[in-house]
Amino acid sequence: MKIGIDKLGFYAPHLYVDMNDLAKERGIDPGKFTIGLGQDEMAVPPITQDPVSLAANAAEQILDREDKDAIDLVIFGTESGVDHSKSAAVYVHQLLGLNPKARSVEMKQACYGATAGIQMAKGHIALHPDKKVLILASDIARYGLNTPGESTQGAGAVAILVSASPRLLELEKESTYYTEDIMDFWRPVYSSTAFVDGKYSNEQYIAFFQKVWKDYQEQTGRSLEDFAAIAFHLPYTKMGWKALRTVMEDAPEEVQERLKNNYQISTKYNRNVGNIYTGSLYLSLISLLENQDDLKEGDTIGLYSYGSGAVGEFLSGTLQSDFKEHLQTAAHQAMFENRECISVAEYEKVFEEELPTDGSEKKLNIDEDPAKICLAGVKDHIRSYAVK
Template identity: 30%
Template sequence: MTAVGIDAIEIHTGKLKFDLAETLAPVKDKDPEYYTKGIGLAASSFPDTYEDIVTMGANAAYQLMKRRDLSPQDIGRIDVATESSFDNSKPVSTYIAGCLEQVFDGDFHHANKGERKFACISGTQSLDDAYNWIRAGRHRGRSALVIATDTALYARGDAGEATQGAGAVAMLISENPDLVELSTEQGYGSADETDFLKPNQQFPSVDGKRSVQVYLARMREALEDFESVAGDTHPDDFELIPFHTPFPGMVRKAGLLGFRHMIRDTEIEEQLADEIGRQPRPEAFDSDEAYLDAISEYTDKLKGTETYQAWYDDTIAPTLEISREVGNWYTGSVHIARASGLKAALEADQDLAGERLLVGSYGSGAQAEIHAETVQEDWAEEIAALTIDEQIEARRDISFEEYERVHDVHNHDKQAEDVEEFTSPADEFVFDGWGRMGER
């Protein structure tokens, strides 16, 4: 069977930096380590006043097409995943295609375009749609462009203010991909939940504590469902495990629970038995919280073992490095995590060709999905082309007062008094009012 997967990737960060320890902590009268250690974030990327989900998505896609020397004729579909949409009818992909048509020869009239919504998991669902389209043989030799783009902003004063972010990830899905092959095996955990909602409102209503429990519960179900088709997982099966990363503290919990699950009835559980005992196996439980309570004594001990720490440092920690600097990008977050892990491996001179990744995606509301990927021969060249470090470095650090002004501009419910630009756009699409979208 011909391999299908992610052929190329580009990441575009919002141009502003909101430093959590330096800028948010003093205003909130919080210990800076609450942000840097507890939540696990140094900063959030923020969109400048001329950036939005269209410009960020278009800029990521433009870089990808330019670097890979693609024309619109090479692309058969454009799918945008977002939970920051501003149009209930016309999909964001049409706006982005309009931008791209200004700079590339030809048009996208032949391309299927759509917008995917299921909170943060829709980026992965769009990958699936592209994969299935190619597998079904409807692609006529063309690739799919998947763009995950979001402004993840919370109301001021909300606990989520610590976990904001903005940026876009563009991915090219093709036959014989250069980066990773997607496997056919996947598992789901899905339930009707009300932990995080945006019913016709700009900023989400969030039950933060519940959202963490729901993430962990649905992820556990997805892992069990994945194992029902792929067989039992073992911690040594995967070089990296990128998770959806609303903030690294969330992934610390997901990694610990994943490891606990994978070591059941293995030599690792046996080796650790003298040190921390064997884990309980709760079968029936009243709630997601009760399940977590039932295993908490064991996971607290497991967290302190060298065995777990070494696995976490190799398999999970590298996936959090970009996220730590840019915050939550909703639909793009898990794709940043994959790129971050691969980038760290490249920097450490590891050769991952042929190695496997386990990717855990999640969307509030709620659904988790887990699938495996195989790293391809040309992965290193593709990852070496990323410019995310330079972009992170180039961001303009904003003060709290500037943050409030930018936040107001991106809250479309309010009339912003002051819409000055904090950085200068250079060779990129900018938002400059309706009708002038996509000027370069």
């Protein structure tokens, strides 16, 4: 039985700031952002968008009534959840009108959460092949104004529908994973922003990739020549390339060129969104599938997932027949085209607007947010959402 990704959806806020503008305002050479990090634009979430609404908007675009009735498991991977107790999945379950006879849970392990959800989904579908699983990867990467991590912020969500007989990508059984307790990136429960040891995190990202890739080779007997492309978790778009090039030295030149070219294509969307934590690997996959015309049925795609703290995994999948017909390319391109570029001053104003933390009431103006699903306000410590 085939099990894999049947549909993929993505949503980002309608506001963004140009990284050239941000660099100039901060007195930094723009090339440090656009070339050094590989980032052109950074999504800016208005106060009317949080991880719940972002995820609901991503899923809403791909699910039909048949999907909603068949989904009996919702897994929400995030590291910027809105509640320490109630899962973000339960909110989205209600907003989308899913089958009430379903499990809904939230998973956390930095940027790895959605991958863990996918592996759980595979086991669930193996036992219940007539059902479907909705994986949500939604985050707002937030470090603070004028901080070293500011240029690697972002916001967005990816929705992944896992089923038997997938129309996009059959997920293969083999995968390799590795866990080690390290402190490269973390956010204590008392802090609204993350702490990061940037150099150390980069080193560990690469080291974990080398470990899981070596294990994958030994387990499967495969080499780089067997892959049409490899998509990476991308805290910034140059990061994956730093890892990939460490294992390419012995590959034939044409293989190196193919993987390098497809890697660049896989970063297109991420360059214009920024870091979305749990969803960044799967945004990279979406970018690859929607922007590379040379991919074909039977091509093998590698996926490297990394969550600081840290867990790494290498998994793979095989493209299905007519997969291009089941992508949301036009919708995603329209979303990018309709976004609004704001000034650095406007970005700072949006960034500093926050919800109350004392239980007081705050109603939000959702008329300026074009999203179908928005955060409408908070009262008595309870968030309320609106579906337009």
